[in-house]
Amino acid sequence: MSSQANDTLTDYQIAFGTPEGKRVLLDLIDQCGILRASFEADPYRTAYNEGRRGVALMILGVLGAKPEDFQKTIEDLKDHV
Numbered sequence: 001m002s003s004q005a006n007d008t009l010t011d012y013q014i015a016f017g018t019p020e021g022k023r024v025l026l027d028l029i030d031q032c033g034i035l036r037a038s039f040e041a042d043p044y045r046t047a048y049n050e051g052r053r054g055v056a057l058m059i060l061g062v063l064g065a066k067p068e069d070f071q072k073t074i075e076d077l078k079d080h081v
Contacts, residue, residue, distance in 0.1 A: 012062045022081045025059065029074060032056035 001009075016025045029035075038049035042047050057067075065073040 020076050028056050
């Protein structure tokens with residue numbers, strides 16, 4: 001891992017490692033609809049929803065969460081807030 005990637009990981013861990021950061025992360029997960037379907041009849045709305053979802057997925061990915069573990073990760077976050 002490069003120094004910059006390591007710094008980014010550390011920054012994310014610091015930012016989302018506090019109780020406040022965990023609450024913000026849970027809000028992002030909810031607002032971005034990770035556990036909801038993105039599809040809508042309007043294809044532009046679907047694309048918009050997928051873009052929002054992608055942001056939260058990227059954050060969880062940087063933090064090391066795997067897609068198959070998202071539900072558990074979210075439950076763990078809720079337990080520690």
